[in-house]
Amino acid sequence: MERVILIRYGxxxxxxxxxxxxxRMLLDNIKKALADIPGIRVSKSQGRFYAENYENETxxxxxxxxxxxxxxxxxxxxxxxxxxxxxxYSEKIMENLLSHLQGKDVLxxxxxxxxxxxxxxxDSLSICREMGGRLLDRFPDxxxxxxxxxxxxxIEVREFGYLYHEVIPCAGxxxxxxxxxxxxxxxxxxxxxxxxxxxxxxxxxxxxxxxHSFPYTSDRSKEKVIDLCGLLTRYCGPIRxxxxxxxxxxxxxxxxxxxxxxxxxxxxxxxxxxxxxxxSEEAVALITGESIGQVASxxxxxxxxxxxxxxxxxxRPLIGxxxxxxxxxxxxxxxxxxxxxxxxxxxxxxxxxxxxxxPKLDRIxxxxxxxxxxxxxxxxxxxxxxxxxxxxxxx
Amino acid sequence: MEQIYLDYAxxxxxxxxxxxxxxxxxxxxxxxxxxxxxxxxxxEKRIKExxxxxxxxxxADPEEIIFTSGGTESNNMAILGTxxxxxxxxxxxxTTAIEHPSVLNTFAHLEKQGYEVTYLPVDxxxxxxxxxxxxxxREDTILVSIMHVNNEIGSVQPxxxxxxxxxxxxxxPVFHVDxxxxxxxxxxxxxxxxxxxVSLSGHKIHAPKGIGALYRxxxxxxxxxxxxxxxxxxxxxGTENITGIVGMGAGxxxxxxxxxxxxxxxxELKDKLVSGIRDAFPxxxxxxxxxxxxxxxxxxxxxxxxxxxxxxxxxEKGVYVSTGSACSSREKKISHVLKALGLDDRTAEGSIxxxxxYLTTPEEIEAFLPxxxxxxKKIGMFIRR
Numbered sequence: 001m002e003r004v005i006l007i008r009y010g011x012x013x014x015x016x017x018x019x020x021x022x023x024r025m026l027l028d029n030i031k032k033a034l035a036d037i038p039g040i041r042v043s044k045s046q047g048r049f050y051a052e053n054y055e056n057e058t059x060x061x062x063x064x065x066x067x068x069x070x071x072x073x074x075x076x077x078x079x080x081x082x083x084x085x086x087x088x089y090s091e092k093i094m095e096n097l098l099s100h101l102q103g104k105d106v107l108x109x110x111x112x113x114x115x116x117x118x119x120x121x122x123d124s125l126s127i128c129r130e131m132g133g134r135l136l137d138r139f140p141d142x143x144x145x146x147x148x149x150x151x152x153x154x155i156e157v158r159e160f161g162y163l164y165h166e167v168i169p170c171a172g173x174x175x176x177x178x179x180x181x182x183x184x185x186x187x188x189x190x191x192x193x194x195x196x197x198x199x200x201x202x203x204x205x206x207x208x209x210x211x212h213s214f215p216y217t218s219d220r221s222k223e224k225v226i227d228l229c230g231l232l233t234r235y236c237g238p239i240r241x242x243x244x245x246x247x248x249x250x251x252x253x254x255x256x257x258x259x260x261x262x263x264x265x266x267x268x269x270x271x272x273x274x275x276x277x278x279x280s281e282e283a284v285a286l287i288t289g290e291s292i293g294q295v296a297s298x299x300x301x302x303x304x305x306x307x308x309x310x311x312x313x314x315x316r317p318l319i320g321x322x323x324x325x326x327x328x329x330x331x332x333x334x335x336x337x338x339x340x341x342x343x344x345x346x347x348x349x350x351x352x353x354x355x356x357x358x359p360k361l362d363r364i365x366x367x368x369x370x371x372x373x374x375x376x377x378x379x380x381x382x383x384x385x386x387x388x389x390x391x392x393x394x395x
Numbered sequence: 396m397e398q399i400y401l402d403y404a405x406x407x408x409x410x411x412x413x414x415x416x417x418x419x420x421x422x423x424x425x426x427x428x429x430x431x432x433x434x435x436x437x438x439e440k441r442i443k444e445x446x447x448x449x450x451x452x453x454x455a456d457p458e459e460i461i462f463t464s465g466g467t468e469s470n471n472m473a474i475l476g477t478x479x480x481x482x483x484x485x486x487x488x489x490t491t492a493i494e495h496p497s498v499l500n501t502f503a504h505l506e507k508q509g510y511e512v513t514y515l516p517v518d519x520x521x522x523x524x525x526x527x528x529x530x531x532x533r534e535d536t537i538l539v540s541i542m543h544v545n546n547e548i549g550s551v552q553p554x555x556x557x558x559x560x561x562x563x564x565x566x567x568p569v570f571h572v573d574x575x576x577x578x579x580x581x582x583x584x585x586x587x588x589x590x591x592x593v594s595l596s597g598h599k600i601h602a603p604k605g606i607g608a609l610y611r612x613x614x615x616x617x618x619x620x621x622x623x624x625x626x627x628x629x630x631x632x633g634t635e636n637i638t639g640i641v642g643m644g645a646g647x648x649x650x651x652x653x654x655x656x657x658x659x660x661x662x663e664l665k666d667k668l669v670s671g672i673r674d675a676f677p678x679x680x681x682x683x684x685x686x687x688x689x690x691x692x693x694x695x696x697x698x699x700x701x702x703x704x705x706x707x708x709x710x711e712k713g714v715y716v717s718t719g720s721a722c723s724s725r726e727k728k729i730s731h732v733l734k735a736l737g738l739d740d741r742t743a744e745g746s747i748x749x750x751x752x753y754l755t756t757p758e759e760i761e762a763f764l765p766x767x768x769x770x771x772k773k774i775g776m777f778i779r780r
Contacts, residue, residue: 215774251777259780322687349701351780 001088004078005060006051006162007042008020010172026069026175033063037164046116046158052078061168065126066234068201069175074154081120081157087125089163090153094135094142097151097165101141108145109135113155120157127155137248146346174203176237177202181205182285182315183278185270186241188225191289191318193232193335194326197286198317200236207281208232209274211246216349224341229389231335238390241353245383246270250350252371259352261367263297264359266350268309268368273377277384286310291318291326296355305359396713399759399766403599403716404546404576404692404750408602409642411418416645417603420638428635429626438637445644449608452647454584454592456613461631462640465607466575467497469594471673472609472631473571474501474615477538477592478510481569485508485535489568491523491552493545494516498573499731502540515541517735520684521550528557528559536568543583544576547719547732547748548683549582550690558589569615575599575607579650580661580691591615597639601752602646608637652755661690663753664760668693671764680742682733683747691751694719694733697771699778707745714763715749 027044028117030051034040054060057075064073077089090111098107113127124132131153136142156162182320184196186208200206210225222243229239229351253265274286290298298304308313318326330336400408406698409417413667424441426434446457453459461467478488490502492514502512513531515523523541523592539561541552554572561570571592574583578593579600592615597606611617611630623632653660680696697705702718709716719730733743 214703215711218703218707219710254777349704349777351779354780 002052002078003054003057004076004162005051005057005064006074006164006327007051007064008071008073010046010067014351022069022089022175022178026067029067029069029175029177029237030064033067034060034335034383035061042197044138047381050078051226052141064365065168065170067175068171068173069178070170072167072169074164074167079161079163081117081161083122083127083130086155086157086161086163088133089161090135090155091138092129093153093163093165094139094151096333098139098141104150106143107151108143108149109153110144110149111135111144111153111155112355114157116156116158119282124157125199131155150183171201171235176203176235177205179203180247181207181281181283182283182287183201183274183281183283184208185252185274185289186210186225186226186228187289187298188221188339189289190323190330190336190339191291191326192287193289194333195287195289195315196232197235197315197329197333197335198360199315200232201217204285206232206239206287207283208241209277210241210243211273212243213247213250213350214245216250224338226387226389228335229387231333231338233390236277238388240281241389242388243385243387244273244277244380245385246273246380249373249380252376254326254350256370257367260354260356261359261364262350263355264302264305264353265368267297267302268364269304269373269377271306271309272315272373273380275312275321276381278312282313285313285315287315287317289318290316291323292320294323296357299357301358303357305361307363308361333342348367397762399714399763401749401751401755401759401763402644402715402717403752403755404702404748406598406604407752408754409603410646410649410754412649413602415643415780417638417642420641424457424637424641429624430636431562436633441636441748442640445640445647448608448644450645452579452583452598452651453586453610453763455586455610459610459613460630461609461627462609462635462643463604463607463609463631464636465598466495466573466596467607468650469575469596469607469609470495470497470541470571471501472541472617472620473592473594474494474498474505474538475620476503476630477569479618481537484566485533485537485616487513487533487536488538488540489513489515489528489531490540491515491517491542491589491734493550494540494542494544495519495573497545498540498542517550521545521548521682521732521736522553522684525553525556525560529560530569531532532560532564533604534566536566538569538571540571540573542576544574544581544689544692545683545732546576546683546692547730548694548736549576549689549750550684551577551687551689553601554590555588556566566676576692577689578656579647585610585612595643597643597646600643600646600650601754602642603639605642606636608643626744650753660753661751661755664755664757665690665693667757668751668764669751671760672767675764675768680738680746682736682738682742682746687689693749694746697736697775698739698741698744698745700745700771700774701778702745702747704774705745705770708774709766712766712770716768717750719743719746719748 016315030042042051111128111131113124115124151165153165182204184206186192196206221384227242238284249269424438426438428439446460450457450460507739509712569591572590574593575596580596593610596609598604602627619630621632626632682694721734729743
């Protein structure tokens with residue numbers, strides 16, 4: 001007998017000819033996610049993966065629930081496939097469940113089985129029937145309920161016998177790295193980590209860009225962004241964070257451009273710099289946490305003007321989300337608590353009291369020419385601080 | 396880049412003399428002071444020495460020193476310990492509006508338990524009026540807790556006079572003084588001044604963090620707030636932090652020595668600093684009491700600037716100061732102390748605290764002034780329109 005974890009993946013089935021590639025990427029990502037578990041082996045067999053040879057099952061499961069591409073996992077007994085052995089371990093599972101009955105006096109159950117090995121003498125129906133009978137004989141507190149059982153005991157007969165009763169849902173999505181790379185504009189607020197999470201879930205590897213306005217924002221706000229990246233790496237794998245010194249551009253805009261346009265102009269420069277960094281990182285799209293109407297710079301007119309600054313596609317996965325919905329995802333993925341740490345930014349200096357909410361592109365373009373944008377952007381990009389978060393560059 | 400640390404009111408570096416004492420203690424004296432054998436006795440001896448070092452500075456007896464985990468615990472112990480002990484005599488306490496949070500929040504906790512607390516206001520110099528203090532006193536007043544030196548603006552409260560007022564009362568409340576900022580920098584003689592309890596902290600006097608003390612005048616009763624093995628006379632259970640204690644003793648020794656060598660040293664530095672700032676910025680506001688303030692704390696407001704931006708701009712040049720208002724895009728968080736002075740928001744938001752120690756040199760002040768001037772001017776170009 002051995003404890004194993006069955007790992008199921010879903011959507012990558014759809015990928016036809018590419019399926020081996022997707023499976024390889026997923027296996028690779030699983031191995032990376034489990035790199036800290038000593039001795040662990042992960043293998044592929046018949047459309048699923050198995051993780052074996054570990055001590056701390058909880059830690060393995062926790063790591064796996066974060067890997068995009070995995071639909072669910074089940075901790076299982078892997079045993080010799082003869083019926084008596086299967087009975088013995090079924091009893092063991094039931095015994096354990098019965099000992100944890102809280103308040104209830106009976107446990108309802110149902111047996112489901114699958115026989116992939118057609119040489120096994122019993123078909124799946126008779127495995128279920130026989131096993132159900134044996135368990136009822138042994139435990140008087142058990143009752144069969146085929147419609148709404150408390151527990152479903154799964155028995156699979158493959159190259160070995162596998163028994164389990166838990167199916168733990170995982171993150172789903174597609175293996176990170178199977179859909180290229182994109183650059184995430186990461187501010188330190190609630191939205192951008194969620195946006196990054198959502199796009200990474202579609203198999204996209206991330207690189208991150210943060211704009212730092214020292215002394216108007218403190219080094220602590222940079223630390224916060226580093227922490228957020230660290231939280232994202234649990235799902236997205238290693239991330240290279242680019243911290244862009246942005247103060248000079250803000251100061252120039254402040255000195256030379258109309259007050260009410262400052263935010264839109266700043267956003268445009270952020271997008272342009274992010275695009276240049278994305279190119280150098282071989283990323284082909286940008287990701288932002290924008291959502292329509294959330295702030296002045298996110299009216300659709302402002303978004304249109306911002307969008308015009310770049311030619312790369314810009315993914316805005318939160319575009320139609322309400323703030324509460326975004327907050328709920330942030331809580332689920334564990335970035336919320338870090339995001340709401342007090343914003344140590346004094347950027348209000350550069351925040352106009354009455355920003356334009358319906359900017360006109362032609363006027364913004366005229367203002368934009370008032371500063372030496374090319375030179376300032378080059379300077380900013382040259383002085384980018386690159387911080388590698390997570391162990392190595394994701395494939 | 397050379398560093399100029401001017402944030403000694405936040406914390407101080409551990410000086411080599413203290414490092415040596417602590418290291419020596421770590422290496423040799425691992426005994427539990429409560430043990431009956433020789434090693435325990437040796438450890439206990441070290442604690443006794445440290446008690447003497449600390450009490451000497453207060454002109455107190457070693458037995459009157461209780462070691463704690465720091466200023467916060469000392470304040471909690473003094474306030475909760477007195478309030479619980481005196482509950483039957485009354486439930487009224489007096490403190491000031493500008494105390495440290497470890498005092499104010501402890502009183503807030505007592506208020507929830509039904510105690511009544513009077514918060515004395517301060518004048519624009521940050522000092523309470525003796526008259527309003529007298530008026531606040533009642534027959535059921537059990538505790539008066541007033542800080543010696545304010546941590547943000549350096550104002551010094553007339554604690555000696557308060558002590559004499561209390562001494563003339565028939566039902567005398569317990570008098571607690573938060574002496575964390577003044578210890579080692581200003582004379583502080585509880586016995587002579589009619590003070591019953593004084594909170595002290597190690598890391599403000601070049602000892603490590605995590606160690607502090609409470610002076611408790613002989614005979615003053617306190618209910619413990621920690622329960623356990625009955626160490627330190629049952630008032631503060633828990634195996635003594637002997638390395639911290641030795642460090643605090645050495646720190647007290649060090650700072651006493653410096654004070655003896657030149658008691659005007661910090662004042663001279665502060666004068667130099669003030670006149671430099673006044674020359675460069677006639678508009679700068681000195682917050683708090685310049686005439687009679689503590690020698691090591693200076694709070695300056697540059698109206699219209701944001702203190703936190705100035706802090707970071709100075710940081711970029713290797714200068715470390717602090718600010719009384721955290722700057723946030725969403726809300727203004729102005730310190731309760733600056734508010735209590737009645738400062739307008741513009742000055743309060745533009746205020747920084749510069750704090751000195753015996754490690755500060757005149758050369759550092761000379762180097763600091765032009766950096767401050769340049770930073771203030773640069774930031775002044777970009778203020779919110």
